[in-house]
Amino acid sequence: MQKFPCPFCGPRADREFRYGGDAGKLRPPRDCTDAEWARYRYQRANGKGVTHELWLHADGCGRWIEIERDTMTHEVFATRSLVP
Amino acid sequence: MKDAAHKRHYSAWSLFREGLRGQRGWTPAWRDRDPESAYDVVIIGGGGHGLATAYYLAKQHGVKRVALLEKGWIGGGNTGRNTTIIRSNYFYPQSAALYDLSVSLYEGLTRELNYNIMFSQRGLIEIAHTDAELEMMARAANAMRINGIPIELLSRERTLALAPLLDASPHTRWPVRGALQQRRAGTARHDAVAWGYARAADALGVHIIQNCEVTGFEMAAGRLGAVNTSRGTIRAERFGMAVAGNSSALAKLAGFELPIQSYTLQAMVSEPVKPCLDTIVLSSANGVYVSQSDKGELVLGGNLDRCPSYMQRGSFRVTQSVIASLVEMFPAFATLKLMRQWGGVVDTTPDNSPIIGPSPVPGLFLNCGWGTGGFKAIPAGGTLFAHVLATGQHHPLSAPFDLSRFESGEVIDEAHAGVVH
Numbered sequence: 328m329q330k331f332p333c334p335f336c337g338p339r340a341d342r343e344f345r346y347g348g349d350a351g352k353l354r355p356p357r358d359c360t361d362a363e364w365a366r367y368r369y370q371r372a373n374g375k376g377v378t379h380e381l382w383l384h385a386d387g388c389g390r391w392i393e394i395e396r397d398t399m400t401h402e403v404f405a406t407r408s409l410v411p
Numbered sequence: 412m413k414d415a416a417h418k419r420h421y422s423a424w425s426l427f428r429e430g431l432r433g434q435r436g437w438t439p440a441w442r443d444r445d446p447e448s449a450y451d452v453v454i455i456g457g458g459g460h461g462l463a464t465a466y467y468l469a470k471q472h473g474v475k476r477v478a479l480l481e482k483g484w485i486g487g488g489n490t491g492r493n494t495t496i497i498r499s500n501y502f503y504p505q506s507a508a509l510y511d512l513s514v515s516l517y518e519g520l521t522r523e524l525n526y527n528i529m530f531s532q533r534g535l536i537e538i539a540h541t542d543a544e545l546e547m548m549a550r551a552a553n554a555m556r557i558n559g560i561p562i563e564l565l566s567r568e569r570t571l572a573l574a575p576l577l578d579a580s581p582h583t584r585w586p587v588r589g590a591l592q593q594r595r596a597g598t599a600r601h602d603a604v605a606w607g608y609a610r611a612a613d614a615l616g617v618h619i620i621q622n623c624e625v626t627g628f629e630m631a632a633g634r635l636g637a638v639n640t641s642r643g644t645i646r647a648e649r650f651g652m653a654v655a656g657n658s659s660a661l662a663k664l665a666g667f668e669l670p671i672q673s674y675t676l677q678a679m680v681s682e683p684v685k686p687c688l689d690t691i692v693l694s695s696a697n698g699v700y701v702s703q704s705d706k707g708e709l710v711l712g713g714n715l716d717r718c719p720s721y722m723q724r725g726s727f728r729v730t731q732s733v734i735a736s737l738v739e740m741f742p743a744f745a746t747l748k749l750m751r752q753w754g755g756v757v758d759t760t761p762d763n764s765p766i767i768g769p770s771p772v773p774g775l776f777l778n779c780g781w782g783t784g785g786f787k788a789i790p791a792g793g794t795l796f797a798h799v800l801a802t803g804q805h806h807p808l809s810a811p812f813d814l815s816r817f818e819s820g821e822v823i824d825e826a827h828a829g830v831v832h
Binding site for chain 1: 516657659660668669670671673717718719720721722728761817818819820
C-alpha cells in the first residue's frame, strides 16, 4: 500500500483516492469547435515521468486535489488543494 | 549469414533429420540487421503488431524495403507479457469484423508462417453469477450472432460440466448461473507469434533492427522525412508506429497528443500441475480469468491497476484481488503456489477500441490503443496497418477505427456495451 498525503486529511491509504485526469485542463466555452471539445474530452497528456494529476479523495474528505507523481516509479512528490 | 539457410522449411522431416544429425544443422530463424540510411517504410515497434505489419507489407503489398525498429528485443513488451487469449466475442459490428478476421487469420497462421504458434481452440466461457448477468449475456449473445460470431449461452449444468472444478456448492459467494461460450476462442504461444512473423518477414527481406530506439522526428517539406534513432538517422517514405503503452511518449516527440492513457495490466502463473482445466474461464463480475498452459501452469489475470503507470510490474493489491477471486471460484486452486507475476504497460482509449490510420503528422501512421487486448488482434492489426501503410488509405475494416472518431463522436464503446473488452 502507498500513502498519499491529502492536503486536508494528512497521509491516507491510496485506495481511498480515485484518479480523475490531467490537472490544469480548462473546459472550453460552450461555442467551442468539435476539435476543441474532443481535445478537452478525450486527449491525455499521459506523461511518462513526472505528471500533474487530479485525484478525488473519494473515501475521505471528498475533495479534488492535485498530485505531482512519477508514472515510472509511482513516487508522490507533492499534493495540493485546488482552492488557492 | 547465407540467405538460403533462412528459407529452410520446418517440418516433421526436418526435425527427424536434425535428430539424426545431432541438431547441428539449425540456423537462426531471422537475422539481426544493422540499419541502412533509407527505406520505403519504417515501422517503429517490434511487438506482434509491428512484426505482423512488416510481414504483410512485404507479403501482400510487395513493399521491397521495409525496416522494423525495436528499442529492446522483439516480442519483449506486451507481446511477451500477455495471457495469450484469442477471441472475438465483441458487441459492435465494427469490432466483431476486426477481431473475427484476427481469429480466422490465427486459425491458418501456423501453416502460413511455417511456424507452430500452438493455437489451441479450447473455447472460452464467461461465467454469469446472477440472473441479471445471464440476461445481459443473452443480449450480448444475440448481438454477437447478428454480427456473425457463433456464440452459445450455456446452462449451469453445461458450464459445470466444462469446468468441473468451479465451486458448485450452494453457499459459494460466486454461484454459477450459466455462461457465454465462444468455442473458436483459444490460446497460442505468444513468443511463437512474434518469432514466426519475424522469421517470415526476414525471409521476405524485411530488416529487423533491435536495440534501436527512436529519439526524434525530422520533418521535410511538411511531412515526416526521417527518424533519429540511437543507431543513426533513418529516412523513409512512410512511417508506422505500433508501440502500445509508449504511444503517447512517441507522439509527444512528434508534437501531438493522443486519446490514450497508459496503465499497468498484470498477469501471473502458478506452479505447473497435471491437466485440470481445458477451457478458458472468465468472470467479469469477479475480475479474474484463467487458463491452463501446455506446461500445466495456471495463467491468470484480472483488472487494470488503478493509477496511470509506465511501470512493467503490477501493484500487490491487484495481484491479491486476482488470486482471491480465483480461489473463491475454484477452491481447489488454493493449494497452488504462485510462481511468477509481471506487468505490461497497456494503451487504453476512452472507448476501449484501437486507433488505426493516419496521425496528425503527415507521413506518420498509427496502430495503437489496443489496451488490454492487443495480442488477440495481431494478425488483423498487421493486415490492416500494412494496407494503410502501403496505400495511404484505410481498409474498409480499419476506417471505423480512425483517430477522427473522437471528434466526430462515432466512438465504438465496447466497455459500455457491457462485454469483455
